[in-house]
Amino acid sequence: MADSVLIEGLVVETVVGVYDWEREVTQNLVVDLEMAWDNTVPGRSDDVADALDYAAVSARVESCLQTLRPKLLEHGAEVLARTLREEFGIKWLRLAIRKPGAVPAAQAVGVRIERGEKTETGVR
Known part of the structure; x- marks a missing residue:
């Protein structure tokens, strides 16, 4: 089993960056998450109590990054993944954080990390 829950394109407005001017303004970060989750139970029960609450996860992503106010995307990703x-x-996740407009010639820059272990038969 390799089930997962996805949250893609979650926009979080926060203070982020290393330059002095960046510490005085908010900017948007875009977060993508893939989280290992056994979806067979909620798939059978049709009960939200059995599912990973993606609204709660999304709210936690937002509050974590807004409180953290990271200088580096790498730091934000590590703290967010651990949290x-x-x-x-969540036993395994893949997380991407992008910062649109950080480099004029690029749509966005960012980092992607995976934490935990995902196996063919599920998660450990």
Whole structure:
């Protein structure tokens, strides 16, 4: 089993960056998440209590990054991944954070990390 829950294109407005001017304004970050989750139980029960609450995960992503106000996207990704895994019991996740407009010639710059272990038979 390799089930997952996706949250894609979540926009979070926060302070981010290393330059002095960046510490005085908010900018948008775009977050994509893929989280290992056994979807067979909620798939059978049709009960939201059995599912990973993506609204709660999304709210936690927003509050984490807004409180953290990271200088580096790498730091934001590490803290966010650890927070989500601990608070929601997510065994594996793939996380991307992009910063649109950071480089004029690019649509966005960003980082992507994977944390935990995902196996063919599920997650450990």
